Amino acid sequence: MTQGSPSSSGLRQRTSNADNRPKTPPRPTAISPATFYGTDSSSRKQGSSYTSYIPPDQFREPELVEDTTANNTWDSWGGATTTDWGESNDYTANAATWDEPSILRKITIDGREEDEELHWYDADLRALKRRPGPGVLPPLLADILHDPDHALYSVSTQPHPPLATSPTPHTPTADEVRTAIPHPNAYYCREHNGWVLLLWRSSTVLPPLVKDPEAPLPDQARRRVTTSCVGDDEQPFGQVNVTHHWHRYEKAVDATKLNPPYSHGDLLLDLYLCCQCSTYCLVSDVIPGVIPLPLMDEFTREKIANPAPDKSPRATAVAAWETVLTILDNRLWRDEKRSLPISRNKFRTKIGWNENVAQVFDSLGFPLENLSQGAQKAGELALHPPPIDSDTPEGAASRKKLLRAWVELSAWLVIFEKNKEALKSYNAMVLHAQVDCVRDLYQMGIGAHVTQISRDGLPDALQGYTALDASWKSLGMTPSMYTWERLAFAYLAQCRCDPANTMVYFSHLVNIVNAMINLRIDVPDELQKLIIEERERCRFTPEDCARAASTLGFGRDGELGVDLDADVDDEFIAQAWRSARQRAWQRSDAHTRRAALNDALKIVAEARGSKALLKIWSEEKGSGMSPETAYSTLDVPKEVDEAMLLAIYSMRVEDQPSQAERMREALSVIAEVTNSERLRQFLATGADPGDGTTVNASPEMPRGLNQLGNTCYLNSLLQYFYTIKELRDAITPMATTDAKSLDDSKFTDEDLRRHRVGGRLVTRREIMRSKKFVSLLADLFWNMKMCENAAVTPAVELAKLALVTSQDEEEDETEADKAGTDSSNDTDATLVDDMAVAARPAFDCSSSPLQSPKSPSGSVLGKRPREAESAMDVDARSQTMSLSPRSSPPTTDSVASSKGHEATSFIEEAIASSSSSSVMTAKRPAEGANADTDVEMKDESQVAKAPPPLPPRKARQTDDSVMMFGRQHDVSECMDNCMFQIETALLDFQGMATSDDDKTSPVKRLFYGKKRQRLIALSPDDDARHQSSIHEKEDLFSHLHVNVADEGFDLYDGLARYFDDVVEIGGMKKRMEVSLVDLPPLLQIQLQRVQFNRETQQAYKSQAYVKFGETIYMDRFLDSANPEKKARSKVIFAELTAARERIQHLTQGKHAPFAPAFANVADFLSKQDVLDLPSDEGFLSSLRSEGELITEQLRVEREKTAQLKAQIEDIWKDDTSAAYELTSVFIHRGSSPSWGHYFFYSRNLPEHPDSWFKYNDSDVSAVSKDEVLADTTGSTANPYMLVFVRKGCDAIDTVHRFNPEIDLEEAT
């Protein structure tokens, strides 16, 4: 046993140790390290504590550590190699990527990993990293080790002074007395009357563990690097941690396996390891003393409460205990065997007697029994001393117990008597034990000593503020040790070692800071910064989490109507988020709202630890980027289609790799705004999943056309043009048209006057515009021929020129001028509305010489100035036409001059009124007084065609916000515009041709035929009165129109009505007959499906199936057709029409269909029991028979129509000279007349007339003839235009792909 205070000896050791050993924390010196644990450190010097360490000459950066480890001698011990040093390197590497000025980096702490901290929610990562879990800082550990209000004492016994009497056979040996202390590292607590086994040391070797610890052990390699976090000399590279971070492993070490072992029974010790250094600490629960604490306390309390007259209360207690100690002393050293009669005066005054005292003695092994015989008073009770001879097990046990009790009582008294004042003048007995408080010692050992960690930083307002107790504790610290740096360290260390609870720690940190704010304590900047930085890393509190859930719409009052609990799956949350983000655009605070939603999803995702949600979040969150910015970043119009968008995106990324991230962000914003699964998939996988159909990119296939906004009907048209060989050949050379050749000054006024297109003169500007159009078309054609990709993207400028007529463009500009629109406004972002920004064309249009660079963006979009467009649009247009010769529409067969307008409107009206059904096509009101003169047309050689009735258009504002080019233009209008421009561009100013119907123009040559029209008074009376009322004229046509209204018609029926119909003119019904004088190579038949319902005042699309075949014979419609046959078929056709009208009346009249109606009424009446009607079987049966009658009538009429139809066909069966073969079919799919999808079939001519291609924007596929000719009844996808090619005419060459063998040969 060493002399003197262990405490002072420990401290001395620290200061006087002159050798090179790293300073280990002081420890009690009662037991030599050489014998403890069996680690013979004197010979093997195992463990870092005893490893010589030569410090580097100078301070070295942490990254140089590796050099040292290469030579270090530690790695041969302990099993683990030092490759785990990597963690230190990680720190260095991370430090470079982390923001240096960050407060997060200012804290002295190691072992953090950014990636781990950012992905704290990732259970897989956590499993991989195996962090030890929550830790505590030394001051809290000190509190945990033992009650901080208690002191622990190292107890040493003094040699018992020589006794007056000679030693008895049972006198305890010195060794016995020493080992009466339970363990060399057991410290006595007076308050507990017990012992705490407590030891601490710095060693790379861990004590033997009872079992695999439940929480992972801290990384041993990292621990080994540093001897101790505390003390300058212990850390080779300077202080890397504010203090220790202790991790508890409960009951992990068996005290009986220690060296020396604890030999008083089973005892498991809690192990505390610092995750940052080699220090560890073992502590037991309190090992109770011999006399149970309650007895001890009650004994003392009772004495203090009843002090002796001559003593102070405390002296009374001391005296009582001294008596007990003396009894023990006498028993052990004097072998006193006499019983202690408790009723004797001496006992009564010194100790007193009560139940508690009895129990105290009972616990010491002194049973209360009757006094043995021979005593003075029979029946007197006395305490009997236990045996102490070590020969008997009983004696040995009670000997040990008495010795322990003797030590404990001695220690108790020494400690109790330390408060000398309370004892006043009491002359205490001599005690044979010495105690030394070890508080300082173990606090030093674990780094909790006030000299190591000061306790003066807590703001006064927080002293005794218990509301934060749980927060301090959770962070592993005590309030008394508070400084901002330690708080930050405690927080970061917890997050580092227990990432799963990062948010718990964060909320406690926030709690503390909030409390400081509430208590008006100045919160250190560093703490404020820490919280800000942590919030930037998406740290959140439970309140934040609840708020996030409600932001997403969860909660009782949320729009989703469900709580966010474990039952809600990720996909549901993701959809809730997506939909909320989309809805956010409707709000004025869209950006704030969306940012809030993003944050909310991240919080919810992290709180749930859902990687799937986080993936969705990171892929789809975009940024604060608005849709407008997204579109303008990619420089695409808002209505760009997905294929096009992806094409442009890839192009942009290729062009500007540095902007790739931003482009991607923009794309993700668009994906989300448009809620596009295709774009999402592209973002997620990098591959375009396509629009659901596979694209055939084989070289022999025609190329597709990527869609630009709502322009698929334009794509159909462009594909159609491409299949027409002569047109293609005429256009292809125009690709070379450059700005120079577009110099408009080379056209003289004289030149301009020589040519008319569409029956009117064209302006220089229109010529320039058309040349530009055709040049772009030629480019497109070239690409369609050469391109290896499956699809080609038409230039936006081309689409614009195709869709917007020159008149519209000029009107827009005029309007803009009137409104004083100035280009400077357009560049002012604040003045540009959403549409203008979003719909900026993808390609530079300002280089076009035809485009005023100052034109407002609206005109680029083809905003049309027409106001009040309605079902009566036709009228509005024709009035414009009649008022302004310049603005007559450039319809290809509208060759009427202004003078011819009356005739135009007359014919239009005639056609418009030709429908005899109750459902009418849009019809112009009669133009009153002019009606008669309208039919005056003897000067007229040309009459405008009847423009097809237009569908009513939506209000312009609506369209503008939805469509790329202002609205979805009429297909026929677009076609006319294209043809007008092709024709204008191909005008031959060198040649001398001047006639409108000159056949030098490929457009005229290919598409134009000549027809003769006769208008005949219907009634014989009229005929009699006005012989002159037979009017006849010829004009050109490029389309034939078939009115599609009813079922059961085939193409011949439709054409028959076109060629012979009754029309109403000026209130008079007249017959109009049309015959064909001249047939074009390409016969375009428009199926007029847009119909107008007078009752509902709505346009609608007729879905009626019009049967057509691969071949049509036009002979019967020729002017030269056999008049006798014509007359015969005319009669039959009249019958046929009458029969069809009856059928129509019965099936589609106001209350039709009648047959089922009768049956239903009869059925209803026979079964109903609501009304008390007299039963009338006669009525019911007549109802039923009426229904049957109608059914029969329908059957008869249908049979008749079939017969009549067959008769007509029979008449013409041999007239097959004007044979035409189907070559193109334009399809509209949809039920609205103004919306829908358009695609196109083209026959693979000339080589494979039995095979067809389907052109569906970017997708071109081979399809069967059956698909093209299929009965479309019940489908909304049906033809709106059929094109036939004259048999034997090789006008069509469908595929026309680059063929090296042929094309290169031609070139040479």
Ligand SMILES: [Zn+2]
């Ligand atoms: Zn205690």
Ligand SMILES: [Zn+2]
């Ligand atoms: Zn440590």
Ligand SMILES: [Zn+2]
């Ligand atoms: Zn730790």
